Amino acid sequence: MVTRVRPYGREASIVDGLSEGVAASLRAQVIADCTAAELTVIDVVPAASTLVVTHRERDGELVRRVLGALHVSSTAVNVRHEDLVEIPVRYDGDDLTEVATACSLSIEQVIALHSNADYQVAFCGFAPGFAYLTGLPKELRLARRSSPRPRVAAGSVAIAADYSAVYPRESPGGWHLIGSTTTSLWDTHRDPPALLQPGTRVRFVSVS
Amino acid sequence: MIRLDRVGLTTVQDAGRPGFAHLGVPLSGATDRGAYQLANRLAGNSPGAAVLETSGGLIFTALSDLNFVVTGADCVAHVDHRPLRQNSTIFLRRNQSVEINYMRSGVRCYVAISGGLLGPQILCSQSHDVFSGIIPQALSDGLEINVGIDSGSMSSLDGITTYQPLECVQFDWGPHYDELTSDAYKRLIDATWYVSAQSNRTSTQLSNRQGFALVMGDLPSIPLVRGAMQLAPDGQLIVMQADHPTSGGYLVIGVVLPTDLDRLSQLEVGASLQVVPNR
Numbered sequence: 271m272v273t274r275v276r277p278y279g280r281e282a283s284i285v286d287g288l289s290e291g292v293a294a295s296l297r298a299q300v301i302a303d304c305t306a307a308e309l310t311v312i313d314v315v316p317a318a319s320t321l322v323v324t325h326r327e328r329d330g331e332l333v334r335r336v337l338g339a340l341h342v343s344s345t346a347v348n349v350r351h352e353d354l355v356e357i358p359v360r361y362d363g364d365d366l367t368e369v370a371t372a373c374s375l376s377i378e379q380v381i382a383l384h385s386n387a388d389y390q391v392a393f394c395g396f397a398p399g400f401a402y403l404t405g406l407p408k409e410l411r412l413a414r415r416s417s418p419r420p421r422v423a424a425g426s427v428a429i430a431a432d433y434s435a436v437y438p439r440e441s442p443g444g445w446h447l448i449g450s451t452t453t454s455l456w457d458t459h460r461d462p463p464a465l466l467q468p469g470t471r472v473r474f475v476s477v478s
Numbered sequence: 479m480i481r482l483d484r485v486g487l488t489t490v491q492d493a494g495r496p497g498f499a500h501l502g503v504p505l506s507g508a509t510d511r512g513a514y515q516l517a518n519r520l521a522g523n524s525p526g527a528a529v530l531e532t533s534g535g536l537i538f539t540a541l542s543d544l545n546f547v548v549t550g551a552d553c554v555a556h557v558d559h560r561p562l563r564q565n566s567t568i569f570l571r572r573n574q575s576v577e578i579n580y581m582r583s584g585v586r587c588y589v590a591i592s593g594g595l596l597g598p599q600i601l602c603s604q605s606h607d608v609f610s611g612i613i614p615q616a617l618s619d620g621l622e623i624n625v626g627i628d629s630g631s632m633s634s635l636d637g638i639t640t641y642q643p644l645e646c647v648q649f650d651w652g653p654h655y656d657e658l659t660s661d662a663y664k665r666l667i668d669a670t671w672y673v674s675a676q677s678n679r680t681s682t683q684l685s686n687r688q689g690f691a692l693v694m695g696d697l698p699s700i701p702l703v704r705g706a707m708q709l710a711p712d713g714q715l716i717v718m719q720a721d722h723p724t725s726g727g728y729l730v731i732g733v734v735l736p737t738d739l740d741r742l743s744q745l746e747v748g749a750s751l752q753v754v755p756n757r
Contacts, residue, residue: 280735414711
């Protein structure tokens, strides 16, 4: 696995080619190394195999030098939490039939596969409280919709590529909608506001 | 203090919420950063002071003597029914009213009151984030908003031109530029793009009439930055603005230059433009 550090526009830099789970574990190190080099970073955001740092335009070269000198492990650092969150799901999503057809499965098989799997939060992103859950069975892996919906309802349970997720609130979205939940994923009056944090284990429980 | 007599299409914005993107919280803040910074500078405010961002329909009244300035889109606006001059500080006496009716050209203007707006914050910012639904203060007709202490250091600047629409958007290549075939590249550059009605504070969406369908494999979601230009499989270009999602799974083929991004955010629905790689 070869990691690369490149500019991402004028005000950000991206490290890619990271193994699953490594990006999230690098965040603290990046902040510490940039602080030690007296560089102001705005945001340090890990995703599946990439890490992005936003910074001032004039600091681009220096930030990329720090990122290039990172000691990057090639194996995933597993943040294992004991907390298990159970999310009740009504499998009534608008794309359920389409997903079943695309996967050559019956609707019952889609529901059984989705609700019998063990998930874990790999990273957070997209919108406040949106957690990318790994553990989606291979049989359910589909590319995103070719065109995003302008509005996806809050609590929609969705799948795309290797992940499952719950939309914390109404937003645009390009994932396949298979169900819905009434569980609140994000609440600014709660501490922490996000129900699902990196490492949290999740199970979906089918309710009808 | 000011009173919002009519809110219209107005939100409170400041420099946004840095430091929370890893939790999925967008930076938010003013969409036209240049116009926002200019407003605060002319009003003598600190760079991150909160202002009103409006697309029109706004009426407010000064409840004490104050100075203010309007920047950004070219708007039809009045102080007590007399036309208002943009991009320069205006003194407003107690009980005088300001009306920002509609935009003559552009989408949003910025109203900075000297001293800055003081209001509740969520995650260290007063900004109203339409994508996340983070609304520190819901504006309603009749609401009174406190204003900080006027520094008295208003400035005037020469050579500020009125808002001019952008016709060509320059971008740097993005993380997925090498996924573009030469045919797709040619069509991207040759196409005339139109600002679609789905554009808002989250993103500027561009469509073209030739169609641009792409066949592509699965891509892992990557973090998105302001200005990131995503090419959706249906051929739309989606350029990330202030309230953008913090990650996404479509091809990021470019990043719009910061100055062009401000002006792109000001384009009206239906405006046409070209996209051009920066060399």
